[in-house]
Amino acid sequence: MTLRITNIQHFSLHDGPGIRTTVFLKGCNLKCPWCANPECISSEIQGDFGYDISLDKLENEIIKDKPFYETGGGVTFSGGEPLLQINNLEPLLNSLKNKNINICFETALFVPEKNLKIAKKYSDEFIVDIKMINPITCKEVIGGKINQFLNNLELLDLEKTTFRIPVTKFSLKDTEVILDLLKNYKPKHLEIFKLHNLAKSKYDILNKEQYYEKINDNQINEFHEKLKEIIPNAEIIEI
Numbered sequence: 001m002t003l004r005i006t007n008i009q010h011f012s013l014h015d016g017p018g019i020r021t022t023v024f025l026k027g028c029n030l031k032c033p034w035c036a037n038p039e040c041i042s043s044e045i046q047g048d049f050g051y052d053i054s055l056d057k058l059e060n061e062i063i064k065d066k067p068f069y070e071t072g073g074g075v076t077f078s079g080g081e082p083l084l085q086i087n088n089l090e091p092l093l094n095s096l097k098n099k100n101i102n103i104c105f106e107t108a109l110f111v112p113e114k115n116l117k118i119a120k121k122y123s124d125e126f127i128v129d130i131k132m133i134n135p136i137t138c139k140e141v142i143g144g145k146i147n148q149f150l151n152n153l154e155l156l157d158l159e160k161t162t163f164r165i166p167v168t169k170f171s172l173k174d175t176e177v178i179l180d181l182l183k184n185y186k187p188k189h190l191e192i193f194k195l196h197n198l199a200k201s202k203y204d205i206l207n208k209e210q211y212y213e214k215i216n217d218n219q220i221n222e223f224h225e226k227l228k229e230i231i232p233n234a235e236i237i238e239i
């Protein structure tokens with residue numbers, strides 16, 4: 001059994017608690033124009049972007065970092081959309097769970113419910129990206145069906161969940177709807193971040209245009225203050 005990935009990042013500090021090993025799985029069913037990992041969107045191998053790895057080999061890579069997990073860390077499956085490869089991933093999850101390794105998924109939640117249910121059996125943490133709440137822009141801009149996201153949100157254990165919001169003109173426009181969502185679904189933590197254009201060279205190699213917009217400090221601070229009224233520990237992060 002293999003998984004298709006683009007990278008294994010050791011000593012990762014921004015993908016869940018503690019020091020973590022982040023595995024970037026290849027393939028995503030959305031098309032966020034600001035995506036920081038554009039090489040993870042297609043499930044095809046694209047030149048140097050992507051390779052297949054056996055579960056045993058990947059497990060060895062993860063276990064190598066075990067001493068660092070004493071910081072409260074563990075492994076994070078990101079991407080791309082990691083839940084799209086959940087069936088192939090499950091035997092590895094089972095083995096990692098038996099070794100008491102903390103497991104986190106970073107997901108956009110636009111996946112079949114059955115995929116999420118498998119991930120839930122093994123995960124200690126979820127990082128859920130809130131990209132677009134408006135049903136029309138969600139479909140037109142990122143290609144997602146908002147009802148799928150909302151139905152999956154119902155299944156999550158919010159005490160294990162961190163929400164992440166990219167601050168864009170879309171999220172600023174939808175501030176009130178996001179606030180309503182947070183009133184109904186209070187995660188244990190909320191992180192917001194500005195877009196960056198560090199992935200530009202990857203976009204150039206892939207011959208794709210990167211969407212980038214500059215959000216000023218006042219805009220993000222004002223948004224942050226409103227979010228803090230509902231989630232007091234909401235923080236601005238740099239990723």
Ligand code: SF4
Nearest residue numbers: 028030032035080108
């Ligand atoms: S869900 Fe993540 S990986 Fe997929 S397109 Fe959006 S930002 Fe990129």
